Amino acid sequence: MKLLMSAIVVLLSLTACTVLPAKPEMAQADELPETYAQPYSAQYSATLADQLVDNASIRLSGIKVGVTNLVGVASQYDESSPLSHVLSEQLIQELHRRDLSVLDFKTTNFIRVTENGDFALTRDYLELDEIMPITHVMVGTLSHHRNGVMANARLVDINTKEVASVAQVFIPEHVIRQLSESYGEPLIRKAP
Numbered sequence: 001m002k003l004l005m006s007a008i009v010v011l012l013s014l015t016a017c018t019v020l021p022a023k024p025e026m027a028q029a030d031e032l033p034e035t036y037a038q039p040y041s042a043q044y045s046a047t048l049a050d051q052l053v054d055n056a057s058i059r060l061s062g063i064k065v066g067v068t069n070l071v072g073v074a075s076q077y078d079e080s081s082p083l084s085h086v087l088s089e090q091l092i093q094e095l096h097r098r099d100l101s102v103l104d105f106k107t108t109n110f111i112r113v114t115e116n117g118d119f120a121l122t123r124d125y126l127e128l129d130e131i132m133p134i135t136h137v138m139v140g141t142l143s144h145h146r147n148g149v150m151a152n153a154r155l156v157d158i159n160t161k162e163v164a165s166v167a168q169v170f171i172p173e174h175v176i177r178q179l180s181e182s183y184g185e186p187l188i189r190k191a192p
Contacts, residue, residue: 041178042090044171048153049094051167052138056155058164064101066134066158067092070151073143083176084142087151091138103134134158140167148172 053060069080069088080088096102108127112119122128140153148171155165 041086041171041175042094044151044169044175045087045090045094047169048087048151048167049091049098051169052095052153052155052165053098053100055167056165060100063136063155063164064103064133065095065136065138065155066103066105066132067095067138070140070142070153073141073152081142083149083171091153095138103132105129105132105134136164145170149176 067088069084071077071080071084092102092104104121105128106121106123108120108122109129110120112122135158136155137158138153138155140151143150143152151169151171153167154163156163
């Protein structure tokens with residue numbers, strides 16, 4: 001009996017010293033470090049993209065979207081601002097992330113090699129494809145308010161002009177000032 005008690009005491013003391021490694025805790029998706037920090041303005045583009053997807057009156061899986069610049073609501077619809085350019089670029093990313101097929105119609109069929117760099121994007125309409133399979137276009141307006149800008153965006157069927165989705169977000173002035181040091185100034189300045 002003494003031998004049995006000694007064996008039990010030895011076994012209990014050995015198991016008490018055994019420490020199993022703890023399972024590593026999995027980091028939550030929102031706790032994972034980002035490889036880069038998105039600009040604060042990206043949340044407004046993400047909000048527009050979410051609304052465009054959520055408010056769609058059609059199935060978005062088969063459409064091909066061209067993203068254009070948002071224009072000033074009081075303009076002739078042929079001018080854009082630095083804010084408009086930034087929002088458009090961010091919306092291309094945000095719509096793509098939401099599995100929409102986005103076509104970059106400003107991409108040429110060639111690479112232009114220059115002393116200043118190598119380019120495949122253009123704003124010269126003569127260098128663009130005349131026919132692209134775009135079914136819907138993202139258009140919208142920017143309207144200035146005292147403390148910021150209201151951005152209205154919509155997906156429109158390019159053939160029928162039927163509105164397929166709408167979105168709206170207010171962007172505070174302090175965010176707009178972070179987007180461009182030339183806030184309110186023309187994009188291209190004439191040389192003196």
